[in-house]
Amino acid sequence: MADEPIRVTVWGEGRHEKRDVNVASHYPDGMHATIASGITEYAGAAVAVRCVTLDDPDQGLPASLLASTDVLTWWGHIAHDEVSDDLVDRVQEAVLAGMGLVVLHSGHWSKIFKRLMGTSCALRWRNGDDRELVWTVDPAHPVAAGVPSPIEIPSQEMYGEFFDIPAPDELVFVSSFTGGEVFRSGCAWRRGRGRIFYFSPGDQDYPVYHHPDVRRVLANAAVWAAPAGPRSTTPIAYAAPDWFVTP
Template sequence: MADEPIRVTVWGEGRHEKRDANVLAHYPDGMHATIAAGIAEHAGPAVTVRCTTLDDPEQGLPDSLLADTDVLTWWGHIAHDEVSDDLVDRVQRAVLAGMGLIVLHSGHYSKIFKRLMGTSCALRWRNGDDRELVWTVDPAHPVAAGVPSPIEITNQEMYGEFFDIPAPDELVFVSSFTGGEVFRSGCAWRRGRGRIFYFSPGDQDYPVYHHPDVRRVIANAAVWAAPSATREPTPISYAPTDWFAKP
């Protein structure tokens, strides 16, 4: 496994680009393509990267693709409810068996993230041309490697506390905004054999995924989240009473 590239699948909702000219201008090939390019740019030969979207067959993630994925990145916003519960079940099983999951920005409200966290994952937000400073609070963490502190994002949506998530196993980044808000913007957890990283910068209305330091963080997270050994062929089973069970 260590001698083979990490197989990264970038899943995107892909809807804003089809209906909003401003988003299309920032991401003419889709946000998913820009995210994928950033991972490939910064992780280099350590990864192979492919893209898929909600409107692809089987909502972009058939069993064959999940089985061939070491790390899945997830960006969604306006179509969370369209993601089937069956797909959420399958992604959850893959994570528990060892697949890494990188959840980006408004993916905090996705079915899969809420399932794995076991909380509402609600937060405060303000949509405006805000400035975000992303401060590194754990400089020794692999996801922070080569990243300046702070990362300055001049135009961004504000996300603020309270963020209804379980306490992270590792807190890597905290953001501040011009209104005085703060936010836990880079959080890591382990669920079963899988690693999860949430990174908040990346609203569709701004070209955040072109920012070199944001791209580096996501690439670092993809490498960090990769399974360190062969994934279990049989996912961990769970009982309906377990904390991470489907509600």
């Protein structure tokens, strides 16, 4: 399995570029296509990437496709409520069984991220064409490999604390903004057998996913989140049902 490419599925809403000429000018083929190209550009032969969108059959993620996905990336914003609870159940089960999940920008408010975090995942924000500096706080982490500190993003939406998430298992990046705000912008967790990475840069109004350093982070995160071995087909067992016998 080590010689086989990591099967990455890039999920996106596919809505903004159809409704907003500004977004379409940055992402004429959709944000999902630009995210996918960044992962392919920097991960190369280590990955095999495909794109799906919310408006595809089964909202882009039928059970058969999830079963053949090693890592799923998720970008959502204006259609969180349209994602079915059945799909959220399927994705959660896949993550617990070992599938990696990379959640991007406003995907912090997606049903699946809130389900896996168990909190509101709310934050402060200001869309004011701000400058973001992404500082590496764990340079030894694989997601930070080859990434300068800081990454300078000239135009971006501000995300700020408090970010209502569980304390990350690993904090990789922290961002600062011109208003003095700071934000935990690169966070890693494990849920069941699966790895989760959240990376905040990537508002639809700005060409952030064309930024070479951001694209390298996307590729690093996809490789890091991949399962170490075959996905499990059975849930984690805690104990045999007869482990305790009363006299």
